[in-house]
Amino acid sequence: xxxxxxxxxxxxxxxxxxxxxxxxxxxxxxxxxxxxxxxxxxxxxxxxxxxxxxxxxxxxxxxxxxxxxxxxxxxxxxxxxxxxxxxxxxxxxxxxxxxxxxxxxxxxxxxxxxxxxxxxxxxxxxxxxxxxxxxxxxxxxxxxxxx
Amino acid sequence: xxxxxxxxxxxxxxxxxxxxxxxxxxxxxxxxxxxxxxxxxxxxxxxxxxxxxxxxxxxxxxxxxxxxxxxxxxxxx
Numbered sequence: 001x002x003x004x005x006x007x008x009x010x011x012x013x014x015x016x017x018x019x020x021x022x023x024x025x026x027x028x029x030x031x032x033x034x035x036x037x038x039x040x041x042x043x044x045x046x047x048x049x050x051x052x053x054x055x056x057x058x059x060x061x062x063x064x065x066x067x068x069x070x071x072x073x074x075x076x077x078x079x080x081x082x083x084x085x086x087x088x089x090x091x092x093x094x095x096x097x098x099x100x101x102x103x104x105x106x107x108x109x110x111x112x113x114x115x116x117x118x119x120x121x122x123x124x125x126x127x128x129x130x131x132x133x134x135x136x137x138x139x140x141x142x143x144x145x146x147x
Numbered sequence: 148x149x150x151x152x153x154x155x156x157x158x159x160x161x162x163x164x165x166x167x168x169x170x171x172x173x174x175x176x177x178x179x180x181x182x183x184x185x186x187x188x189x190x191x192x193x194x195x196x197x198x199x200x201x202x203x204x205x206x207x208x209x210x211x212x213x214x215x216x217x218x219x220x221x222x223x224x
Binding site: 061089124126128130143146 | 153155157197200216218219220221222223224
């Protein structure tokens with residue numbers, strides 16, 4: 001639980017692949033880790049009423065969202081035997097094909113990493129006050145709904 | 148008495164604002180009545196309330212400087 005400090009989850013714009021790669025590289029010194037589980041949420045070109053989604057503009061109730069992320073993180077550390085955890089979520093415009101959610105969970109053995117990662121992603125979708133506005137090519141939009 | 152009201156997502160489109168101040172509301176039920184009267188389309192929307200960042204259900208007493216957020220269904224990720 002070395003990295004259990006408070007972190008800021010929300011970041012402006014898409015999450016670059018290089019950021020994710022760097023984040024992985026930073027863990028090479030933590031040799032008690034045996035398993036990383038990573039979830040990446042990517043913006044998809046959904047088709048709604050014959051119109052294709054080009055991008056999602058995310059907005060958040062930032063103060064409440066950070067508190068929720070913190071709570072999700074704390075409960076995962078309590079429930080699972082984890083070594084470290086990082087969560088990043090975009091705000092602002094993220095184009096189709098770009099990443100908007102990065103959940104990175106590390107543990108000694110794979111079971112805890114797999115299970116915690118899934119649970120964290122499900123909780124983020126359900127409990128964190130973030131909204132996605134799906135933007136179409138004709139400049140209209142709809143508000144995304146999570147299933 | 149001033150309650151700060153925060154609006155997010157489609158609710159800020161309905162009201163044309165992401166922040167409002169309501170002066171006459173001593174509870175969340177009263178506040179919602181005031182808002183629905185001012186913005187009838189808000190009554191058709193699906194949302195939850197958070198008082199000072201905590202989700203509330205039922206009626207909650209409000210005091211001066213409370214922050215009430217109207218939260219449409221979350222769609223992060």
